[in-house]
Amino acid sequence: MTTKNHTVNSQNQFQCLGVKFLTANRRATNVLMGMFAAVPLTLALPVEALQVQVTPASPRLGDTLSVVINLDNPESNSNPTVAIGAKTYPAFAIAPNQYRALIPTTPLEKAGIRKLKVAGDGQEQNVSVQIRDRTFPVQRINLPPGKAGLEATVLELNRVAAFKALQTPQKYWNGLFLKPNKGRLSTTYGVRRYYNGKFANDYYHRGIDYAGAAGSPVTAPAAGRVAMVGRVSQGFRVHGNVVGIDHGQGVTSIFMHLSRINVKEGDLVKAGQLIGAVGSTGASTGPHLHWGLYVNGQSIDPIPWFAKVVN
């Protein structure tokens, strides 16, 4: 009898907290219920002060999690945050009383449950999300002894790292992302590698390649601010001639191996605007465009951004 009552209460309170739990997954739901049972204090929080929605409904490795947070309290001045383990991601305003944090997932991670701790307006809410596994293609590269390929210069490493770390509060992009080149997609996101038979633990293809002809247009996939322009002549030995676009709110795009650059740092570009041309500068075996899309510093799969609007 006691057990029965307890079960009923848990269910009622689970609904009252207002978690729109989109990962309709028995295992994840059980974990969430378990957490509630283990931390009864959570149940004493004011109802519906903090509402959380996570999309996509069934994410897999490489996907970007969008965590939309609605706050009831309009007097709040500080944005909510989303923490996973030791990492904390900022949420940015996307509408009145509505905020959104973007969480990257990558091929370097393991599939399974992520526990998101959402904090805002003095409230805290735990949400569990199940990340599905995904098989990424594998390449086997054989390099002659002593030939490790080109090494990046300190200058390009520092400039690129600073660019990818941008978390500009302004949101420049709107709607679906567009393909940045009309060429065939030649290498997909997330490809893993063996070098001379040894698996490269830290390597995955951090973007997608288009086999566009040398000189063919490279266009901005979404609006943004040109935050980085680098050239071989300045020391961009591996990236080659490169453009970095800041789309805002932790989303950045990098375009590598360009033969020509049509923009300068500080330019505001629109979706579809010409930014450069396909080339083979830097560490490249032939003309192609490498486009990397980054979310809070991590390379995620850009393809879903073509099909579904990330608000």
Ligand SMILES: [Zn+2]
């Ligand atoms: Zn590439």
